[in-house]
Amino acid sequence: MRFTYYYLFIISLIGCQSEKVDNEILNGQYIEKNKDGVVKVVGNFKNDIRDGMFIYFDNRGKLNAQENYKMDKLHGEQITIHTTGKVKSKTSYENGVKNGNYSKFYKNGKLQESGSFINGKKDGEIIWYYDNGERNILYTYDNGILNGPTKIYAKDGMITEETNYINGIKDN
Numbered sequence: 001m002r003f004t005y006y007y008l009f010i011i012s013l014i015g016c017q018s019e020k021v022d023n024e025i026l027n028g029q030y031i032e033k034n035k036d037g038v039v040k041v042v043g044n045f046k047n048d049i050r051d052g053m054f055i056y057f058d059n060r061g062k063l064n065a066q067e068n069y070k071m072d073k074l075h076g077e078q079i080t081i082h083t084t085g086k087v088k089s090k091t092s093y094e095n096g097v098k099n100g101n102y103s104k105f106y107k108n109g110k111l112q113e114s115g116s117f118i119n120g121k122k123d124g125e126i127i128w129y130y131d132n133g134e135r136n137i138l139y140t141y142d143n144g145i146l147n148g149p150t151k152i153y154a155k156d157g158m159i160t161e162e163t164n165y166i167n168g169i170k171d172n
């Protein structure tokens with residue numbers, strides 16, 4: 001529902017558009033259209049630097065992604081969309097680096113993977129899910145390296161395999 005409001009907001013602003021002309025420094029709202037006149041990108045620039053929310057559309061005008069920028073670097077939550085219209089991924093950024101929680105989703109909208117990043121590296125429990133919502137695999141990362149327990153689950157939720165990693169090496 002939130003995306004619908006953004007889309008309607010963007011459509012209402014199309015009359016106030018700005019497009020890049022050679023040697024022009026962009027300031028304010030920016031709208032880019034494809035050759036057929038369909039809006040592809042809506043965003044904001046400050047002194048030729050991306051700053052604020054950017055929204056991306058496919059060639060038919062369907063929402064593809066939404067992301068925030070601060071001083072031309074991804075900052076805040078990036079959301080991508082499947083062709084089905086359901087959320088594909090949500091990833092948190094700080095100053096251009098993945099930092100915080102992330103989630104990936106199947107085309108039907110069910111959770112596929114979740115976890116977190118610290119300074120661009122997976123950290124903590126990373127969980128993959130079956131399309132029925134049950135856990136598939138649980139990995140434990142430390143600073144981007146497998147480090148700790150790994151569990152593999154059957155679709156009924158039963159653990160079928162347990163292993164442990166120490167600094168990326170499987171511990172037998």
